[in-house]
Amino acid sequence: MRFRHPDGSVVHLAYCTNVHPAEDLEGVIAQLDGCSSLVRKNLDVPVLGVGLWLAHTLAERLATSPIALNRLAQALERNGLEVVTLNGFPYAGFHDQVVGKKVYRPDWTEAARLDYTLDLVQVLGDLLPADAAYGSISTLPLAWRTPWTKARDDQARRAFDKLDEHLAGVETRTGRRIRVAIEPEPGCVLEMIPQAAHWLSPYAASQGPGSYAGPPGAGPSAGQSRLGVCLDTCHLAVQFEEPAEAFAVLADARVDIVKSQVSAALQVADPSDPAARELLKEFAEPKFLHQTREYGGAGVDDLDLVDELSGREAWRVHFHVPVHAAPRAPLASTTDVLLESLGELVGGPHPRTHHLESETYTWSVLPAGPKNQYELAEGIAGELAWLRDRLTALGLEEIR
Template sequence: MRLRHRDGTLVHLAYCANVHPADDFPGVLDRLHRYAIPVRRRLGVPRLSVGLWLPRPVAATLVADPGALDKLRAALAAGGLEVVTLNGFPYAGFGKDVVKTDVYLPDWGDPDRLAYTLDLATVLAALLPDDVARGSVSTLPLGWAPWWDGERHDRARRHLDALSAGLADLERRTGRTIRVGLEPEPGCVVETTADAARLLTGVDTSRVGVCLDTCHLAVEFEEPGEALARLDAAGLPVVKTQASAALHASDPSAARRELETFAEPRYLHQTRAHTAEGVHRVDDLPDALAGGLPADGPWRVHFHLPLHADPPAPLAGTRADLRAALDVLLGGPAARTDHVEVETYTWTVLPGGRPDLADGIAAELDWTRAELVRLGLIEEDA
């Protein structure tokens, strides 16, 4: 969906297709027909933005085979779909029974991550609608912190420089601007916006910036206004915003039984506690439930919740933080991001069973659209 900010910026609202991952090209086309087109129809809009997730083999196929790329473009056009952003965080295997820390491999110390990201940028340059100024690719925040060292960091910085050079060459060849946003995430090398400001100093900010995930921001108890001020001071653009909400327990002891239902084996659910001493961290929700966190302050869990619905009491979500972030990003006189992507990839592991996926995605997009309209944006496809 397209909305216009008061400053004239065209803002795209999409949903991330990693919620229904596919491991091969036929699977990608199948998911568009099974989910994306029904979502568009439920919303009653003539055009829907989809943030595709293309695993490494699919990205390589599309770069090498112009016929496959033409087939994807035709499928998007026929379905009333457009692509302005790609999720390049998971490399492959996001639909496996157990993902956990595998999602951080390969990291930015590995040349395979650079090659994959440049392939995604090449594909996106070919998919961008003619009237869209630029595209975005989100990627992991360097790597998983426990695996990081100085040598890997030096390689990663060289790879980011090579990324900028590759994106500049792509723009010269195609006339399309593609930017890449590193996505701060709990437990990673770039965990917070403060880490981004410190560790991404010196990157080419015309092509590399931050993908701001509002669930991650909330899990780390970052206040959105302060977080954006840090990024502004560092000169880091918000290339893309992932609209998402975290799980919140004001009283973890009283909510223990409900929290246990969210401890599932597929994805990593980093958990944080906020006390008078500061923020305490463990790598997964079962670690917190086993005594890894103090229970005398609220907990927040990296579990992406549907944006339009509340979890069972006494649990809550962090929609207030999401609203505050959208307000800072798009409620002022100037738009500070132009790509907003709903990224609730956890529908299939929600406790209580899985609802109709197209209905759920459409409800989330409708909620987010209403929030953007509340901020004064005008829907262009209405």
């Protein structure tokens, strides 16, 4: 879905396909022909954006096989789908029975992570619509927080330096601008915006050669650096970061928001309420990590550890819940943080990013979640319709 910002630039809205389990080409094409096509039809839009997740084996195949890439491109075209962004965070096995901390491996100290990302750069450059100002790839915030040393940080820095050089070369050779975005996440080396801003500051547009002024009419903050932040509004909320402060930190550091995953976290206003604790048990599932933070206090790495928290202040849980449907009371979601962030992202005179992505990958583990692809498509379409309404309320015009 595309929207015209009042400044004349285009803002893209997509849904992330990491909600689907397929890891080979045949499976990905089937999900595009199936659920993705249904989402587009439910929304009644001519073109739907999909933020593709490609496992590393498929990314390598697509990067080296024009025939395989053409099959994927044909599937996108026949279903009225376009790709301006990829989710390069999970490497493989994102729908294993237990994912947990495996999602953070390989990390940015390992050569496999850079190789995977370079394959994604190749694929996205080939799939990117001709009129798109840039393509974006989100990636993990270096690694899980332990073990982490100065030596490992130096390794990650060298990998990002190579990535930045490669992206510059791609742009010179092809004229296509591909940008990579670190996604801060609770429990990782870079879990909060100030940490990410500090680590990324050497790559800010004002710091090095080859800075980019952005597409015509896009405004001063759009598309300048090749490396920046993917701001996930669920993660921002879990850490109890104030959106206005987070955006100010990024602006001061001149670190671009390359893309934003517009999502909501689970919120427990009063953890001492027995009804809330009972409902919360329904979300304590073993597949994904659900990092939990207590306002003004400590945090734990999963929901089964919350008894270690005091319970005297509100909790927020890293569980992506549908943005358009609140959980059963007394639980709630952090849509207020999402709405404030949307205003900061695209409500000003110029967008702070041109790529928005709905990333509710947890439909399969939600209490009373969808039972088939038709119900899943309805849920995804409901989220995108809710976001569309909020974008138009901010003054953006849907392009049909």
